[in-house]
Amino acid sequence: MRKLALLLLVACGGSTSPASxxxxxxASDAGRGDADSKVDVDGDVDGSASxxxxxxxxxxxxxxxxxxxxxxxxxRSACDAERKAAGLDGxxxxxxxxxxLVVGDGYVDAQSDGLPDYKSNYFLSTDAxxxxxxxxxxxxxxxxxxxxxxxxxxxxxxxxxxxxTVGLALNGVPIFSNxxxxxxxxxxxAKTFDRCAAHPQMSGYYHYHSEPFAISYDDxxxxxxxxxGIPVYGRRDSDGSMPALDENGGHEGVTADSPxxxxxxxxxxxxxSTAPSSVGETQxxxxxxxxxxxxxxxxxxxxx
Numbered sequence: 001m002r003k004l005a006l007l008l009l010v011a012c013g014g015s016t017s018p019a020s021x022x023x024x025x026x027a028s029d030a031g032r033g034d035a036d037s038k039v040d041v042d043g044d045v046d047g048s049a050s051x052x053x054x055x056x057x058x059x060x061x062x063x064x065x066x067x068x069x070x071x072x073x074x075x076r077s078a079c080d081a082e083r084k085a086a087g088l089d090g091x092x093x094x095x096x097x098x099x100x101l102v103v104g105d106g107y108v109d110a111q112s113d114g115l116p117d118y119k120s121n122y123f124l125s126t127d128a129x130x131x132x133x134x135x136x137x138x139x140x141x142x143x144x145x146x147x148x149x150x151x152x153x154x155x156x157x158x159x160x161x162x163x164x165t166v167g168l169a170l171n172g173v174p175i176f177s178n179x180x181x182x183x184x185x186x187x188x189x190a191k192t193f194d195r196c197a198a199h200p201q202m203s204g205y206y207h208y209h210s211e212p213f214a215i216s217y218d219d220x221x222x223x224x225x226x227x228x229g230i231p232v233y234g235r236r237d238s239d240g241s242m243p244a245l246d247e248n249g250g251h252e253g254v255t256a257d258s259p260x261x262x263x264x265x266x267x268x269x270x271x272x273s274t275a276p277s278s279v280g281e282t283q284x285x286x287x288x289x290x291x292x293x294x295x296x297x298x299x300x301x302x303x304x
Contacts, residue, residue: 004090006052007124007207007283008187009271010190013290014268015167018135020245021049022166023160025126028092032229033090033282034094036265037208037213041166044097046303050077050119051128052119052128053123053128053129054098054113054115054116054117054118054129055117055118055119055129056064056117056260056281057074057075057078057096058072058073058074058117058118059072059073059075060072060181060224061073062277063217063219065195065196065213065217065281066199067195067196067197067213068195069118069197069213069214069217070214070223071213071214071215071216071217071219072117072118072169072214072215073096073254074096074117075097076094076095076096076097077092077098078097079113080093086100086103086105087103088108088297089135089253089286090258091225091231091257091258092108094170094222095172096112096117096171097116098112099111099112099168099170099171099172100112100170103199105152106151107149107150107152107296108149108152109115109147109148109149109150110146110148110149110168110172110225111145111146111147112146112148112149113143113144113146113172113304114143114146114172114173114174114205114206114207115129115141115143115172115173115206116129116141116171116173116198116206116214117171117172117214118194119131119195120133120141120169120183120194120195120196120206121134121136121195121197122136122139122140122141122194122199122200122206123141123253124140124293125142125237126287129227130236133194133195134247135191135192136192136194136231137192137193137199137200139199139201139202139204140200140204141200141201141204142203142205142206143206143208144167144204144205146168146172146174148165148168148174149214149297150225150226150227150228150229150296151228151296152229152295153229153293154228154229154230154264154292154293155198155293155294156228156294156295157294158214158248158290158291158293159291159294160289160291160297161176161177161179161287161289161290161291161295162177162196162245163176163181164176164178165209165227165294166226166227166287166291167224167225167226167227167232167286167287168224168225169208169212169215169224169258170215170222170223170224171214171215172203173207173208173212174207174208175199175207175208175209175224175232175286175287175291176207176208176209177209177286177287178209178210178271178283178285178287178288180199182283185273185275185277185278186209186283187273187275187277187278187281187283188277188278188281189209190209190210192279193209193210195213196208196212196213196214197211197212197213198212206210208286209283209286210268210283210284210285210286211234211268211284211285211286212233212286213293214266216233216234216235217234218234218235218236219234219235219236220234220235220236220237220238220239220255221234221255222234222238222255222256222257223268224294225287226287226291227265227291227295228251228291228292228293228294228296229293229295229296230265230266230278230291230292230293231255231257231265231266232250232265232267232268232286232287233255233265233266233267233268234267234268235254235268235269235270236261236267237254237267238254238255239254243267245267245269245288246292247288247290248266248288248290248291249266249267249272249285249286249287249288249290250264250265250266250267250293251265251267252264253265254258254263258298264292266286266287268284268286269284269285269286269288270282270283270285271284271285
């Protein structure tokens with residue numbers, strides 16, 4: 001029950017104390033999550049002993065990041081018809097079938113176990129999804145029953161992003177903001193990212209801060225949705241150009257998912273550190289630390 005209560009706070013970006021998992025995103029945190037078993041979005045234990053189960057229905061493309069992570073294609077044929085029948089279209093149809101999308105009155109709920117659909121050095125070494133890679137922090141990936149709510153029509157005023165989940169990537173991995181735990185330097189923390197540019201915090205919540213290489217690398221690919229219901233795309237616009245972004249990290253324009261109607265959307269954006277510990281370091285982050293519109297309320301982020 002304690003783990004479930006903590007997850008609620010992480011998904012809502014809240015905190016209870018200095019030990020809140022929504023804030024403890026430090027490479028120096030020595031705690032480890034329970035990654036011995038995986039729970040799928042229906043709550044079942046996946047005891048698969050061979051093969052990386054979460055990587056099923058993915059195919060590596062020829063696009064590879066400098067770290068060796070291939071951008072993946074995801075087969076969504078098994079869930080496409082159901083989603084269209086529920087009234088979803090556009091970028092919503094690009095979510096992996098590992099993410100369950102539930103349409104409500106004016107909102108979409110996304111349910112996920114939070115596991116990456118590729119190998120990582122942050123799985124236990126006995127896990128079929130483990131791979132060796134340098135630069136690890138002491139934490140391990142754990143599976144949780146995430147539920148994040150998104151408004152279908154973004155509205156309201158800009159708001160600061162707090163610690164914890166600020167969005168969800170199309171493969172079900174939570175998105176965190178461009179900030180580290182209090183007292184830590186996110187530009188130095190980035191050195192602990194795995195091959196595909198993510199890591200787990202002390203309770204095992206695996207997450208992205210920056211460009212997720214298994215989804216996007218220097219391209220206009222759809223990446224996921226922030227909690228204000230606004231989608232986030234790669235570094236480039238659909239025409240291949242580099243967009244001029246506002247203070248929230250987005251702009252209004254057409255996308256591959258809305259080719260004729262301009263809409264406001266976020267982009268991966270490059271930021272340069274001014275902190276003494278990492279001055280001059282650069283990173284392509286998913287956020288600038290603020291929402292353009294009001295994020296979904298905390299009760300909407302509750303686990304099932």
